[in-house]
Amino acid sequence: MSRPPVFPEQTASGIAVDPRTLERVIPESKRADGSVRKQLKVRPGFTPQEDVSRFRGTRQTQMDARALPKGHILGWVAPSAATQSKPGAPPPNKNAKKRQNQRAKKAAQKEEVRDNWEDDDEDGEGVAGKGAEDKGEKSDGKPNGAVAPNTSTNTQKSEQEDSDALASKFEKLDVK
Structure with missing residues (x-):
């Protein structure tokens, strides 16, 4: 048989259960002068x-x-809790697997669209258009053809950089 706890659990008022008699009591305690208060029974x-x-x-x-x-904090999930799946969770059913496959297909299609966006140039101009090269302006590589003014004072260096960037784009472009 196990021994009773040295300090049994007490309520807010100090009432504890006596482990020997299983009665509710206020345990004995010491006064400031060193004398001992007797244990009191609670009805x-x-x-x-x-x-x-x-x-x-x-x-x-x-x-x-x-x-x-x-x-x-609302919306915050601990990193360890986010990566671990619930151990008692049942395996996904047929519909859940189907939805997961549909999400994966949509994500793949979005990636294809992003990859093909720059490769749609039929003239082989790359990212920078002819109008930007003729005016001495440099394109930011934005798909809408937005052109930023050339702020460089040395135009020969900027033209050289533009041509190097264009050459690297053509090397990446695989034309057969």
Whole structure:
């Protein structure tokens, strides 16, 4: 048989259960001058005012049960909790697998569209258009043809950089 705890659990008023007799008692304690207070028995059914819990209606108790812990940030998930799947979770059903495959196909199609966006040039101009080269302006590589003015004072260096960038684009372009 296990031994009783040295310091049994006490309520807010100091009432504990005596491990030998299983009665509710206020355990003995020491006074400041060193003398010892005797152990006091508590009558069965008596609840001191300190132990009476505050009345909470059903809606209030439900709200308390749903309340987030103090300091919780909405939308934040711990990195370890986000990567791990629930161990007791059932395997996905047929419809869940189907939806997952559809999401993967949509993501692949979006990647294809992004990859093919720059390769749609029929004239072989690459990212920079002819109008930008003729005016001495440099394109930002934006698909809508937005042109930024050349802020470099040395135009020969900027033209050389533009031609090197254009040459690297042509090398990436695989024309058969």
